[in-house]
Amino acid sequence: MRERSSLALRASDVTPVRVLLCDRSELSRAGLQSVLGVLADIDVVGVAGDAMQGLALAAAVRPDVVLVDVNLPGTDGTEMARRIGASAGAEAGEVQCPRVILMAQEIDASVVRAARAGVAGILLKDREAKEFRRAIRIVMEGEGYLDPRVARYLLDHLSGRSSAGGGGAADVLTVREREVLGLVADGLSNLEIAARLFIGEPTVKYHVSQLLRKLELRDRLQAAAFAYRHGLAGAGRRGQ
Secondary structure (H helix, E strand, C coil), rough: HHHHHCCCCCCCCCEEEEEEEEEECHHHHHHHHHHCCCCCCCCEEEEECCHHHHHHHHHCCCCEEEEEEECCCCCHHHHHHHHHHHHHHHHCCCCCCCEEEECCCCCCCCHHHCCCCCCCEECCCCHHHHHHHHHHHHHCCCCCEEEEHHHHHHHHHHHCCCCCCHHHHHHHHHHHHHHHHHHHHHHHHHHHHHHCCCCCCHHHHHHHHHHHHHCCCHHHHHHHHHHCCCCCCCCCHHCC
């Protein structure tokens, strides 16, 4: 009861986020529904066991967020995310494209592909309900979410492919932009970065937009992948 009361918000406090859940395992789907069911600010509007069913439901129920198993049968979660974006984009702005969070049972090469695919977030399935809420709320604010354990894997997997000094393309960034980029790679939201660096949230948003423009990156997850490749992850912490 204590856990439920700490997670459940009154319905009047916030508009529930409409979530579509797509997972290959019936047992996993049931477990995730149970986890999300304790969150009064999350409304599961559909459940699917494969990509075709998930795509059909996404078109029918218009969710805000789609939680997708990265290893869906047939069409994997990364490809499903691409199709959701392409489908929404074809409607010429009539509806907002759902934000896709890919879920992984374990950390392997699939999360590297997902990080490069432009999804809104990557989350491990064994996380507690409060972390699911945090991920969903972060992507609803237009930011990217990266599970801290996934961030560590990407750091270990990718950072050795270039110099630890983060030279080359990263030289166009200011010192503050490098700090912000490092904290983005750590999975922090704009509000959390603002608190860490003792600056305003609008200033953080400005730095994020500038570094994305300078590095010709699409979103925060691509920025995180760039940081791992160039040894810039954690730069914000090192500057403290």
